[in-house]
Amino acid sequence: MILTVTPNPAIDWTVTTDTFAFDAVNVATESTREASGKGINVSVALRRNGVPTRALFPAGGGTGVFMREQLAGMGVDAVVVPSGAEVRTNITLRVPGHAGTKINEPGAPLGEDLAQRLIDAVRVVLSEALAASDGVTTLALCGSLPPGAPEGFHPALVRLGRELGAAVVVDASGEVLSRALAAGPGLVKPNVHELAAETGRELRTVGDVVDAAREVLTRGSGAVLASLGADGMVYVDAGHALHGWARDVRVLNTVGAGDASLAGFLAARDGGAEPAGCLASAILYASSAVGHTTTLFDVDPELRDRITVTDAPDTTRPLSEPAKG
Structure with missing residues (x-):
C-alpha cells in the first residue's frame, strides 16, 4: 500500500481559451475543477490503475468537503485532517500553442499544532497499513509546504517512516528537500532544475x-x-x-x-x-x-x-x- 502525504493540497482549476489577451475579456471554452496537490495526484493515478493507496492531507471548509467528495467519487481513500481553513486554488490557463500557464496560491498556514496532528495521523495510518501488509508499504511525502510550516516537518516524517519500517519517498524541492535528505529517505524525485539547485x-x-x-x-x-x-x-x-x-x-x-x-x-x-x-x-x-x-x-x-x-x-x-x- 502507498500512503501519500500532501501538506499543501489544492483545487486545480483548469481554464481553456482559444485565444488570450491582457486588458481584455477572454472567453473560456472549457473549465474544470479537480482535487489536487502532488500527493493527491499520485494517489489518483495509482487508484485509476488499480494500485492500493490512501491520500492524507489537511483541509477545511467548503473546499475541504469538495476535496473529500471528489476523491470519494474516484474511489480514492482520503484521510482528511481537519485544518479549519479553506483549501487553496491553483489556476492553469491553457491556450493553443502553449504548454500551460499556472497561477498558484500559497495555501493556508501550517502551524505547529496542525503539523503535529498530521504527523500523528500518519503514524496511525502507516502503522495500520504495515500491520495488514505482507509486502512493501510506502510513505510518499509530496509537494511544497504552506506558510508557517515547521522546518522539522519533513525530517520528522522521514524518521517516522523509517522507524516503522516503511519505504520513504520525498518529492519536494529547495530547503524542504535539503532538510529531508539529512533524515535519510529511501528515494527522492527532483526534476532537473531542482536537482541542479540542490547540488x-x-x-x-x-x-x-x-x-x-x-x-x-x-x-x-x-x-x-x-x-x-x-x-x-x-x-x-x-x-x-x-x-x-x-x-x-x-x-x-x-x-x-x-x-x-x-x-x-x-x-x-x-x-x-x-x-x-x-x-x-x-x-x-x-x-x-x-x-x-x-x-x-x-x-x-x-x-x-x-x-x-x-x-x-x-x-x-x-x-x-x-x-x-
Missing part, C-alpha cells in the same frame, strides 16, 4: 545528471529518480545508473506529469519490479498523462513499445532543457 551544479548532459544524482546519494538518499522533461528520466542508486525515455509522444498538457511519473514508479515497485522496470513504468505513466488535458488519465499500453531504458547511459547526450544550480 549547485550546471546540468547540460545526461552524464551531468547522473553525477549530480550520485552526489545526492552522499547526502542521505538511498536513490534518486530525476525527471528531465522531453529527455526522459534518470534513476540512480548504489548499484544502478539508468536512463529512460519515450519517443513519438503526443503532448497536450505537461501539468502533473511529474506526479504521474512517481505514481508509475511506485506502482511498479509495489508489484515487485526491478529498477529498470520501475523506470519504464514511470515513463509510461508520464507519457500517458501528457496526452490528456487534465491530470486525470489512464495508462496507454500502446506507449510501452516507444519506451527505452538503458543501464549504459550516453553520458555525453545533451539535455534539451539544461539547468543551472
Whole structure:
C-alpha cells in the first residue's frame, strides 16, 4: 500500500481559451475543477490503475468537503485532517500553442499544532497499513509546504517512516528537500532544475545528471529518480545508473506529469519490479498523462513499445532543457 502525504493540497482549476489577451475579456471554452496537490495526484493515478493507496492531507471548509467528495467519487481513500481553513486554488490557463500557464496560491498556514496532528495521523495510518501488509508499504511525502510550516516537518516524517519500517519517498524541492535528505529517505524525485539547485551544479548532459544524482546519494538518499522533461528520466542508486525515455509522444498538457511519473514508479515497485522496470513504468505513466488535458488519465499500453531504458547511459547526450544550480 502507498500512503501519500500532501501538506499543501489544492483545487486545480483548469481554464481553456482559444485565444488570450491582457486588458481584455477572454472567453473560456472549457473549465474544470479537480482535487489536487502532488500527493493527491499520485494517489489518483495509482487508484485509476488499480494500485492500493490512501491520500492524507489537511483541509477545511467548503473546499475541504469538495476535496473529500471528489476523491470519494474516484474511489480514492482520503484521510482528511481537519485544518479549519479553506483549501487553496491553483489556476492553469491553457491556450493553443502553449504548454500551460499556472497561477498558484500559497495555501493556508501550517502551524505547529496542525503539523503535529498530521504527523500523528500518519503514524496511525502507516502503522495500520504495515500491520495488514505482507509486502512493501510506502510513505510518499509530496509537494511544497504552506506558510508557517515547521522546518522539522519533513525530517520528522522521514524518521517516522523509517522507524516503522516503511519505504520513504520525498518529492519536494529547495530547503524542504535539503532538510529531508539529512533524515535519510529511501528515494527522492527532483526534476532537473531542482536537482541542479540542490547540488549547485550546471546540468547540460545526461552524464551531468547522473553525477549530480550520485552526489545526492552522499547526502542521505538511498536513490534518486530525476525527471528531465522531453529527455526522459534518470534513476540512480548504489548499484544502478539508468536512463529512460519515450519517443513519438503526443503532448497536450505537461501539468502533473511529474506526479504521474512517481505514481508509475511506485506502482511498479509495489508489484515487485526491478529498477529498470520501475523506470519504464514511470515513463509510461508520464507519457500517458501528457496526452490528456487534465491530470486525470489512464495508462496507454500502446506507449510501452516507444519506451527505452538503458543501464549504459550516453553520458555525453545533451539535455534539451539544461539547468543551472
